[in-house]
Amino acid sequence: MHKRTLSSIFMAAAALALAACQTAPMFNPGNAPAVFQRFGANPAGQQPMQVVELQWQDPAQLAEAAHAGLDLFGAQPERRRARARITPEQEVLLRQLGISYQPSLEPNMDRATGLPNGYMTYAQMTTKLQAMAQQYPQLVTLEDVGDTYLKQTGRAPNHDIWAISITNKQTGQKPTLMLTAGVHARELAPVELVMKLAEELTSKYGQDPQITQLMDTREVVLLPMVNVDGRVEVEKGDTWKRKNMNTTRGDGVDLNRNFDAHWNFEGLDVPSSWKRGLLDPRGQTYSGSAAASEPETQAVQSMYRRKRINASMDIHAYGEMFFWPLGSRREPIPEVNQYRNVYQNTFARHGYKGGTSLELLYATSGTTDDYGYVRHGAFSMGSEVGTSFRPSYSEVEAMWQMTRPSWLGLIQAAGTLHKDTTGLSFQTHAHHGH
Ligand SMILES: [Zn+2]
Structure with missing residues (x-):
């Protein structure tokens, strides 16, 4: 059904493109992707960009926009709405796809400089992590x-990617949960949430019974800021920066499309049009020159090889969603009932939507969360937290208070999940110690 809708969209788009663009060279209507490549080829920053609110009727429309490389964010699938930051030519694309849109505003982005009050810089985060390692040597291992x-x-002698592992070191090897944040530079809240969790697990150990029990029986590995280069650009004022700083081919690589798991939909039978955005070095979802080509990607992947990661979550912003694998396949994975169970007992309670990327939005590939599942058999989840890129710090505090039981629930879950098909049920023990 989607396929037919898609091809009719293509035909309409092709016809419109001919009418709209006098200079279309030797255009072959049967080769619609060539049209879309023109839009993706505009260097970001050379054209005025505008933020719009999109409204689609059919998920296939959103998928086409995403696969063409549109910078989409803040999706609300149940309302069929999302925001996008678009060039004038991408505006034409939206009209061709029949997606209605109106001018919108992403709060605190365009006239912002540096970070909003209350947020820590990369340098401050580093200092804080080192202080935790010093203060809690019985719990904390800090690694570059x-x-x-x-x-x-x-070009940046101090840009190290940090991992902080927290557990009672006196007890042996335990089920491990890994959380990654800051893969996308402009998404500020996830970094703060992960740092708050690190502070909570260290400072409340021995006092809060639930945290004490968790750290005696689990290990937590946190990479609070993966894309350090991009984040430092945000701190300098480039508030929209998403990708890393490898500008060899374009203006950075989207690390969350660069992982070595169905990179560029490898090994999957998908329409070639799905790769348009992935192949465009100026697009916000450019997947890089090869799978795991980027050192930041390699740093995360190496954690799976060095540690035995039972469960993981890659935390993004924004949209209040909870993802499980696979991002690109329609058939559910065998463990889907366990994922649903974890979701129901954690983020569903905050009103988050749950499902695969394909179910909630559109197909993705080469993502951080697919990698953990595909390559290492981990229970690998993803999330979109909050309702904006740059929430005020009091909003971050409120988000932390609301989601705290869910982060602790994920830590607990790391020891209860099983790589099998029986759909064993998950118990949060959320009330333990209260
Ligand atoms: Zn993101």
């Missing part, structure tokens, strides 16, 4: 797990 692109190329 990789250099960023700019450090590797000699």
Whole structure:
């Protein structure tokens, strides 16, 4: 059904493109993707960009926009709405796809400089992590797990990617949950939430019975800021920066499309049009020159090889969603009932939507969360937290208070999930110690 809708969209788009663009060279209506490549080819920043609110009727329309490389965010699938930051040519694309849109505003983005009050910089985060390692040596292991692109190329000597592991070191190996944040530079809240969790787990150990029990029986590995180079650009004022700083081909690589799991939909039978955005070095979903080509991607992947990660979540912003694998396949994975169970006992309670990327939005590939599941058999989840890129710090505090039981629930779940098909039920023990 989607396929037919899609091809009729293509035909309409092709016809419109001919009418709209006098200079269309030797256009072959049977080769619709060529039309879309023109839109993706506009270097970001050279054209005026505008933020719009999209409204679609059919998920296939949203998928076409996403696969063409549109910078989409803040999706609300149940209302069939999302925001996008578009060029004038992408505006034409939206009209061709029949997606209605109106001018909108993403709060605190366009006239912002640096970080909003209350947020920590990369440098401050580093200091804080080092202080935790010093203050709680019985719980904390702090490791530099990789250099960023700019450090590797000699342009940012201090840009290390940190992993903080927290557990009672006196007890043996335990089920491990890994959380990653800051893969996309402009998404500010996830970094703060992960740092708050680190502070909570260290400072409340021995006092809060639930946290004490968790740290005696689980290990938590946190990478609070994966895309350090991009984040430092945000701190300098480039508030829209999403990708890393490898500008060899374009203006950065989308790390959340660069992972070595069905990279560029490899091994999957998908329409070639799905790869348009992935192949455009100027697009916000450019997947890089090869699977795991980026040092930041390699740093995360190496954690799966070095540690035995039972469960993981890659935390993004924004949209209040909870994802499980696979991002690109329609048939559910065998463990889907366990994922649903974790979701129901955690983020569903905050009103988050749950499902695969394909179910909630559109197909994705080469993502951080697919990687953990596909390559290492981990219970690998993803999330979109909050309702804006740059919430005020009091909103972050409220988000933390609301979601705290869910983060603790995920830690607990890491020890109860099983790679099998029986759909064993998950119990949060959320009331333990209260
Ligand atoms: Zn993101």
